[in-house]
Amino acid sequence: MFQLKTTTSIAASREFTEDRIWLNGKEDDINHPRLQSCLREIRRLARKRRNSGSEDGISRILNDKVHICSINNFPTAAGLASSAAGYACLVYSLAKLYGVEGELSEIARQGSGSACRSMYGGFVQWLMGEREDGKDSLAQQVEVETHWPELRILILVASAEKKHVGSTAGMQTSVETSPLLKFRAESVVSGRMAEMIESIRKKDFESFGQLTMKDSNQFHATCLDTFPPIFYLNQVSQQIISLVHRYNTHYGQTKVAYSFDAGPNAVIFMLEPTVNEFVEVVKRSFPPASNGDL
C-alpha cells in the first residue's frame, strides 16, 4: 500500500524550440485542445500580472517554451481520476512557475472537469452552475483536510488496463441517451449532495458510507442505461461490492463503503480502526494469482 500521487515537473528554457509533454515517461501530444487551453489560460494570467507591473521576474520566462513531465504512481485512464490529478497538478505547477496566484480551479476544469475539485484538499463539492458557458461550474471546499482525520481511503486495482470508453465521452453519450441520467440529475443528485455534506459535517460514517455506495451504484446504473450501454464494473468489481456488503452485514453496520468512478477499480472508504482487518479480508478473498499459476 502506498499513497497515490501525481508528480509534475516543468522546465522553461529559451533553448527549447517548442512546448512538449511526457506522461509517465512517454511523449504525448502537446496540441491536445484541453492541454492547450490550460497552458494558454495560465500564460494569459501571467501576462496580465506582468503588465500590471506586480511581477518582473516572469518576463524572462514568459516567452520560453516549456517541457512538462508528469508521472502518476498509479494506473492511468483506469477510472482512478488520473486526468483530474494530472491536470490539477499541471495547473498548480504552471501557476507556480509563472507566479500566478488566485482562482485556478476554473482553469483546471478546462483540462478535466473533475480536476477543478482536485485543486483543493479535504472535502470538495463541484457546483453544477447555471450559466450556459459553464463559468459558474466551480469547485468549493466543504471541509478542510483536517476535518475527519480517522477517514481512510483504500484503492483496490481490479484492472490496470486503460478503459475502452473515456469518462468524458461516456458521460456525453449518457446525457444524450439515458432517461435515467436525466431523472438522476434533476431529481436525485441535489438532495443527496445536501445529505452527503451533512454526513461529512457530522462525521457520520454510517450515513456517509450508505450514500457513497448508493450513489456509486446509481452512477453505474445510468451507464448501463446509456445506449449503447457502458460497463465500467467488471467481475472483480462485482466481487468487491459483494465482499463489502457481506463484511458490513457481519458487523450489522456500515464499516466499509465502496465507490467506483469510470472504471473497475474500487475506492474503499473506512475509519482507521477498520483498515488492518479489512485489508486482511481483501487479501484472503483475492489471493495472489501467481501462487498457483507460476
Add this chain to the structure above:
Amino acid sequence: MFQLKTTTSIAASREFTEDRIWLNGKEDDINHPRLQSCLREIRRLARKRRNSGSEDGISRILNDKVHICSINNFPTAAGLASSAAGYACLVYSLAKLYGVEGELSEIARQGSGSACRSMYGGFVQWLMGEREDGKDSLAQQVEVETHWPELRILILVASAEKKHVGSTAGMQTSVETSPLLKFRAESVVSGRMAEMIESIRKKDFESFGQLTMKDSNQFHATCLDTFPPIFYLNQVSQQIISLVHRYNTHYGQTKVAYSFDAGPNAVIFMLEPTVNEFVEVVKRSFPPASNGDL
C-alpha cells in the same frame, strides 16, 4: 440448437396418498405456497364446474391425489423464465386433467407473475392493473403466433448456474430501494409499451430491436440501483452485448437485438435471413474452451 420447452405430466390416482411433484427428476416441495395456490384454484374451478352439472367425468378424480412431473430441456432458475414456463405448463395440464376451461392466466400468475403471459402464444403484454388485490393484473395477447413468421429467437447460455437472487425477491428489493425503478415504472414503461406494440404491429425490426435492447439495459440499470445492488449480467453477457452492437454497427442497422431477463443468459432476436451468419459470428467469438484447454 433446439427448441426450449417445458414438459409436464400429471397422473391422478386413488392409490396416491399425497400430492407430489418432481422437477427435472428430483422431488420438490409440493407445499410451496405458490404451487398450492395453483392446485387449489384449478380444483376449485373443477368443483364449481362439477356442481353446475356441466361435467360428470371429473367427479371420479377430483378427490384423487396427483403426481406431477415437470421437465425443462433448458437451465432452470438461470433467468430463462423456467418458472414462467413451468407454471404455465402446470396450470394448462391441470386444467386439461380436470376439464377446466376459460381464463387460466390469472391462476398461472399466482404461480409466477410472468407465467400469466406464457398462457398465450404470439406476442403478449402483461397489464399492470390498478386494483390493490392485483386481480386486474392480467396478460393480453397483442398479436397471434403467425403474425411475424420471420422473427427468430436464439438463446445464448452464458451460465447455467442457478442465480443467487431469485427474480421475485430481487424485484421486491428493487421496488423498496431503487429510485430509478420508481421513475422507470411511472414515467418510462407505458410509453415504451405503446411503442413496442406499434413496432410489433408494423413488424418494424429496427424499432423493435432498439427498444428491446434499451429496455433490457434499463431493467438491469434498476437492478444496479437496488441496494444492495443486484448483478444479473456477467462478463460473458457484457461480451455478447458488445458483439451485438459491433454486428449492427457493421451493417449500419439493427439486425440483431439482445434482451436479458433476471440472469446472464442472452435472448437474441433477429429475422430469419440473419440467423446462420450471426450464429457463425457467435461461434467464432466464443470458441469452445475445450479446444485449447484439454
